[in-house]
Amino acid sequence: MGERRHEPRRPFWPVRNSGQLLLIAAAGVVLVASVAQTATEGVQDDRIAVAFGVLIAFGEVLRLNLPGDRESAPIGIAGALAYALLIQVGGEQVHTSAEQVITITAIGMIVGALPHLAVGRPAKVSSMATRLLCVAAVAFIYRPLAGSRAITSHWGLAFSLMTSLVLLALLLEAVLTALMRVEEQRARFKVALVDEMRVQLPLGAAVGASALLIAFAAETMGLAALAVFTAPLLLTQVAFRRYAGIRATYLQTVRALAKVTEIGGYVEPGHSERVSKLAVAVGRELGIHEPELLELEYAALMHDIGQLSLHDPIPGGATVLAAPHDQQRIAELGAEVIEKAQVLGSVAEIVRRQNEPYRGIEVAHEGRRGRHAAPPASAGPSGPPMGSRIIKAANAFDDLVGSSLDPDRSAAAVEQLRLDTVSEYDPDAIEALSRVVNRRSVIQL
Amino acid sequence: MARLSWPARLYIGAIVVAAAVLLIRGPFGDLAWWREVAVLGVLLVVFESTATLLRPKELAWSPSPIATLAAVVLVGPVGAALVGACTAFGLRRGPSAVQRVFNSGMLALSAYLAGEAFTAAHGHVGMPMSGSFPGIIGPFAVAAVVHAVSNHGLLGGVLWLTNGREAPGRRTSPGMSVELVVSDLGYGAFGLLIAALWNVTGLFAPVLVLIPVAVARWAVAQLVEQQRAYQAAVGALCQAVETKDLYTRGHSDRVSRGSVMIAREIGMRGERVEAIRYAGMLHDVGKLGVPTRVLQKTGKLTEEEYAAIQLHPMRGLDIVREIGFLDEALAGIMHHHERIDGRGYPMGLAGDEIPEFARILAVADAFDSMTSTRSYRGARPVEEAVAELRKWSGTQFDPAFVDAFVSAIMREGWQRSEPGAHARDLPAVPSLDHDDPGSPLRVIARPRHTEPAEPKSDPWSSPSRP
Numbered sequence: 001m002g003e004r005r006h007e008p009r010r011p012f013w014p015v016r017n018s019g020q021l022l023l024i025a026a027a028g029v030v031l032v033a034s035v036a037q038t039a040t041e042g043v044q045d046d047r048i049a050v051a052f053g054v055l056i057a058f059g060e061v062l063r064l065n066l067p068g069d070r071e072s073a074p075i076g077i078a079g080a081l082a083y084a085l086l087i088q089v090g091g092e093q094v095h096t097s098a099e100q101v102i103t104i105t106a107i108g109m110i111v112g113a114l115p116h117l118a119v120g121r122p123a124k125v126s127s128m129a130t131r132l133l134c135v136a137a138v139a140f141i142y143r144p145l146a147g148s149r150a151i152t153s154h155w156g157l158a159f160s161l162m163t164s165l166v167l168l169a170l171l172l173e174a175v176l177t178a179l180m181r182v183e184e185q186r187a188r189f190k191v192a193l194v195d196e197m198r199v200q201l202p203l204g205a206a207v208g209a210s211a212l213l214i215a216f217a218a219e220t221m222g223l224a225a226l227a228v229f230t231a232p233l234l235l236t237q238v239a240f241r242r243y244a245g246i247r248a249t250y251l252q253t254v255r256a257l258a259k260v261t262e263i264g265g266y267v268e269p270g271h272s273e274r275v276s277k278l279a280v281a282v283g284r285e286l287g288i289h290e291p292e293l294l295e296l297e298y299a300a301l302m303h304d305i306g307q308l309s310l311h312d313p314i315p316g317g318a319t320v321l322a323a324p325h326d327q328q329r330i331a332e333l334g335a336e337v338i339e340k341a342q343v344l345g346s347v348a349e350i351v352r353r354q355n356e357p358y359r360g361i362e363v364a365h366e367g368r369r370g371r372h373a374a375p376p377a378s379a380g381p382s383g384p385p386m387g388s389r390i391i392k393a394a395n396a397f398d399d400l401v402g403s404s405l406d407p408d409r410s411a412a413a414v415e416q417l418r419l420d421t422v423s424e425y426d427p428d429a430i431e432a433l434s435r436v437v438n439r440r441s442v443i444q445l
Numbered sequence: 446m447a448r449l450s451w452p453a454r455l456y457i458g459a460i461v462v463a464a465a466v467l468l469i470r471g472p473f474g475d476l477a478w479w480r481e482v483a484v485l486g487v488l489l490v491v492f493e494s495t496a497t498l499l500r501p502k503e504l505a506w507s508p509s510p511i512a513t514l515a516a517v518v519l520v521g522p523v524g525a526a527l528v529g530a531c532t533a534f535g536l537r538r539g540p541s542a543v544q545r546v547f548n549s550g551m552l553a554l555s556a557y558l559a560g561e562a563f564t565a566a567h568g569h570v571g572m573p574m575s576g577s578f579p580g581i582i583g584p585f586a587v588a589a590v591v592h593a594v595s596n597h598g599l600l601g602g603v604l605w606l607t608n609g610r611e612a613p614g615r616r617t618s619p620g621m622s623v624e625l626v627v628s629d630l631g632y633g634a635f636g637l638l639i640a641a642l643w644n645v646t647g648l649f650a651p652v653l654v655l656i657p658v659a660v661a662r663w664a665v666a667q668l669v670e671q672q673r674a675y676q677a678a679v680g681a682l683c684q685a686v687e688t689k690d691l692y693t694r695g696h697s698d699r700v701s702r703g704s705v706m707i708a709r710e711i712g713m714r715g716e717r718v719e720a721i722r723y724a725g726m727l728h729d730v731g732k733l734g735v736p737t738r739v740l741q742k743t744g745k746l747t748e749e750e751y752a753a754i755q756l757h758p759m760r761g762l763d764i765v766r767e768i769g770f771l772d773e774a775l776a777g778i779m780h781h782h783e784r785i786d787g788r789g790y791p792m793g794l795a796g797d798e799i800p801e802f803a804r805i806l807a808v809a810d811a812f813d814s815m816t817s818t819r820s821y822r823g824a825r826p827v828e829e830a831v832a833e834l835r836k837w838s839g840t841q842f843d844p845a846f847v848d849a850f851v852s853a854i855m856r857e858g859w860q861r862s863e864p865g866a867h868a869r870d871l872p873a874v875p876s877l878d879h880d881d882p883g884s885p886l887r888v889i890a891r892p893r894h895t896e897p898a899e900p901k902s903d904p905w906s907s908p909s910r911p
Contacts, residue, residue, distance in 0.1 A: 091575045159649065202660045209656035213638060216653075221641045224579040228634050228641075235631035236657055239664035246671040252768040253678040260685055263734040263760055308685050308733065337681055337688075 019183040020126040023176065027129035030136050031106050034099035044095045048086070051223045053108045055079035055230070060112020062234075064241045066199060068290060070177070071127045074240075075233050076112065077135070078207045079226070080105040081169060082214035084139040085162050087146055090222030094146065098139035105135050130176045134169040141165060162215065166208040174200055186439075188287050195290040206236055251298075258301035266307040270403055276300035278394040278436065279387075285432040288386070296387045299338075299350035303391050306334030306351075327355045346385065353384035354391045358426035389426035393417060393433050396425070410437045449543070453606040457543065460599060461550035467526050467557050474520065481516075482524045486531035488512045488639075488651045493535030495662060507535075508658045510592055510629050513556040514636025517588050518581070519643060521570040522560025529556035551599045559592035572644050573637075582637070589633035593626045632658065683726050686733055696813055699860070701725030703809030703850065704802075706857065710849035717773065721802055724774035728781050728806050731761025755790045758782055777802025781810060784841045804843040808834065808850050811842070816861045827859050 043049055059076025066072050084101045086094045109132065113123045142165055145151055151158045177200075178192040187195075210233055217225035258272040279300040283293050307330050335352035383389075400413040414434045421427040449457075473479070489512035509532065516525035529552035533545045564570065568584030569577065635654050642650030683697040704725040708718045732740060735757050739750045746754070762779045780794060780803035787795030789807075815830040825833075831851055838847040 090578070155645070202663050206657040206660035209653050213642070213650075213653050213657075216645055216650075217638055217641050219645055220573065220575050221578045222575065224582060225638075225641070227579075228582065228637055231631045231634040232657065232661070235628050236661040236664065239661055239668060243664050243668045243671060246668060246675055249768060250671060250675045250678055253675060253682065256764050256768050257678065257682050257685065259764055260682070260730070260733045263731075263764055265734075265736070305685065308688060337685055 017183050024129045027132045034102040037099035038103045049104050052083040053104045056108025057112035060109050071124050074207050078210040080135040081211035085215040088219045098143035101139040102136050134173045138165045138169045170204040187284050191287050261304045267304050272301050275394045275398050279390050281436045282390050282432045299347045300391050305337050306330035350387035353388040356384040357423045358389045359423050389429045393425050393429040457547045464550040464553040482527050485512050485516045485528045489531045490534050511635045514633045515639040517560045517563050518640035522557045525556035525560045526553040529553035555592050555595035558595045559588040562591040563588035573641050585637050593629040697726050699813045700809045704805050706853040707805045707850045710853045720774040724777040728778050731757035734760030773802050776800035777806050781806040786840045808842050808846045
């Protein structure tokens with residue numbers, strides 16, 4: 001893979017919002033207190049501390065990006081959790097305090113982050129703080145109990161306690177990350193939490209099981225457990241990284257596919273990109289979950305792809321100005337192109353029905369004949385999918401406003417669309433659009 | 446696997462008989478030994494049932510070496526062979542009876558060899574204790590390597606005997622099997638872990654190990670799925686090009702295949718072969734930036750129209766630039782109309798200045814164009830097209846790649862577009878192919894100061910710089 005030259009560089013010290021600052025401050029306080037405590041008491045079992053510190057640093061070097069701009073360091077966090085959960089190493093009792101676990105974990109993380117900083121990849125401090133807090137929670141609960149007779153003599157008790165602590169740590173990470181995303185992307189907390197858990201589940205399960213395995217294996221294998229265990233964990237991570245990589249490439253290909261209409265002069269430059277950004281923002285506002293948001297993004301990027309089959313571009317590329325019959329044909333042709341790219345789920349369906357009135361075709365015609373009939377509360381089963389309705393609204397808005405960011409013009413466009421919510425546009429989508437557009441105007445001012 | 450050749454039958458038979466002899470000969474252990482064999486056998490069946498299908502349909506990757514390697518440590522060579530033989534009971538639906546029997550024999554044999562290697566390297570068979578570490582790691586690593594090598598060696602043999610010889614294109618690439626060996630070795634470490642945890646957590650060890658294995662398996666499955674999705678997306682991009690220009694139906698695909706043939710012939714690395722495959726698929730994507738009316742125009746082109754056609758490699762670059770591609774593929778797309786003598790477009794590069802990918806694409810591109818039907822001429826026979834390639838090797842094409850392509854065609858043949866389908870489906874609008882070295886594509890108005898047009902008798906004088 002060539003390096004990503006075209007990706008806009010993240011600032012070295014990105015602007016943070018209050019939630020992130022609070023999180024980082026909390027982690028900082030815990031860390032400072034732990035370092036002070038460890039410094040006064042001295043480091044116990046220093047060979048073990050060094051081994052785990054190296055493993056955590058190694059894991060931090062190999063951290064990976066998961067779909068949806070998430071950062072994860074599975075090997076590092078598995079090592080840190082295992083360190084917090086140790087009972088014996090090679091038959092000898094471990095006397096490590098919770099504070100020491102936190103200190104070693106933090107040192108490992110910072111050392112592991114240095115190579116990333118050296119090549120100009122900024123550290124995502126909030127995500128590191130989240131990981132440190134999760135490890136701290138487990139360490140504070142478990143370390144005081146680790147030496148007790150109940151734990152060392154009852155294998156089953158130790159096992160169930162450790163399992164529940166690992167689950168707690170993973171849950172805590174999901175909650176903290178979801179809270180960050182709520183603030184960053186204006187998603188709803190419940191939606192963000194479910195998405196977070198869904199994305200983290202596979203890797204989280206592997207991390208948790210690995211942490212337990214390392215902690216138990218160290219009893220007989222000693223520190224060799226770390227070396228033996230790193231190999232399979234590394235492979236799991238390589239598979240994950242490649243999966244995330246090809247997923248990114250796939251999105252880039254879809255973007256390229258979308259850009260084709262612009263280069264061919266069928267639509268105004270930037271139209272597909274703007275419609276997709278707007279549609280995703282509206283979808284998030286409506287509480288749509290991440291997998292469907294991704295489909296929405298794909299569909300919005302490719303919503304005009306059917307125009308390629310036209311002999312000559314529509315003047316200005318504004319499909320809203322084309323005859324309804326032609327609009328429908330474009331949508332059908334587009335859906336055909338997308339169906340060729342088989343695995344896109346319901347994307348083709350979303351594109352095919354992007355022009356349909358939200359209450360379904362028959363209902364809409366009746367609606368035009370007798371305006372008095374009260375519209376149903378929600379679209380019937382004949383109505384197009386939510387994604388199509390959002391794209392219809394976002395597309396119409398962009399055709400009216402274009403790349404202009406003028407708040408008055410945007411407000412006028414929203415008003416114009418709102419007039420047509422009896423049958424054409426989904427009122428919910430238009431209201432969400434209006435909120436997104438208002439917010440955008442405020443930021444602009 | 447309905448019809449097996451006799452060497453394949455002989456090979457499978459030999460492996461199965463060898464495994465059976467080992468299993469019957471023993472020696473076997475006591476009751477506790479049998480219990481461990483049974484548990485590990487069940488574990489192997491579980492692993493085997495969750496095998497992931499890899500791209501060539503017959504080949505599946507399963508984490509079963511974990512169970513056999515644990516058996517190597519816990520119950521020794523014969524026990525490991527017994528565990529390996531449990532493969533036949535896998536609940537996977539795919540394999541036929543012959544495949545099941547062969548897989549069992551193969552795994553039993555490689556487990557036995559791994560067990561022998563383990564003891565030969567002074568590994569102690571039985572439950573590892575605190576004192577066994579780290580000394581046991583060395584013998585275990587030896588056993589894992591022997592297991593992986595014998596397993597993949599035996600598997601490679603049967604693949605080669607059953608379908609490798611007839612269809613060389615469908616052979617699993619060497620890069621892929623190296624990757625499989627490495628992943629087997631890595632996951633093999635779980636085997637040692639199961640053995641080490643056996644006396645701490647008992648049966649929980651295999652259960653705990655199953656989780657990361659399942660996750661890894663999930664990731665591999667996702668990877669395969671995403672690769673498929675990616676290919677489909679690239680396919681859709683090609684399809685979009687071909688809706689614009691009906692004459693080039695299947696062209697991208699064939700150019701891709703031709704470029705891969707050349708790349709393999711000159712011994713290119715697997716990763717670069719993949720890149721050139723995509724480069725071939727997408728080489729004409731820039732045509733989307735050329736107005737349809739120019740692409741399908743009959744007769745001579747005006748200067749502006751010709752300029753629009755000459756721009757298509759640049760447009761292609763604009764479209765695919767942001768795909769996380771090898772940079773080489775991008776360079777190939779951009780320069781596939783350059784000529785060795787420097788009279789190509791868009792930059793007029795000459796000789797070695799032209800990127801390697803572009804020189805390869807140029808050969809496959811021109812060849813496919815010549816062997817396909819065009820409105821103004823029929824498809825040329827392969828021999829004639831080869832002669833033309835040779836004729837222009839050194840002026841338009843890089844001689845090394847022409848030679849490589851010709852010898853690849855001589856060996857594997859060339860699957861051209863079906864002329865019948867074209868004649869029926871296509872509109873009677875004659876349009877000119879810009880890729881066709883012999884097409885009468887010519888600019889009407891040339892700038893006054895350039896040299897006079899080339900002699901008309903020369904069919905190759907086409908796309909030169911105005």
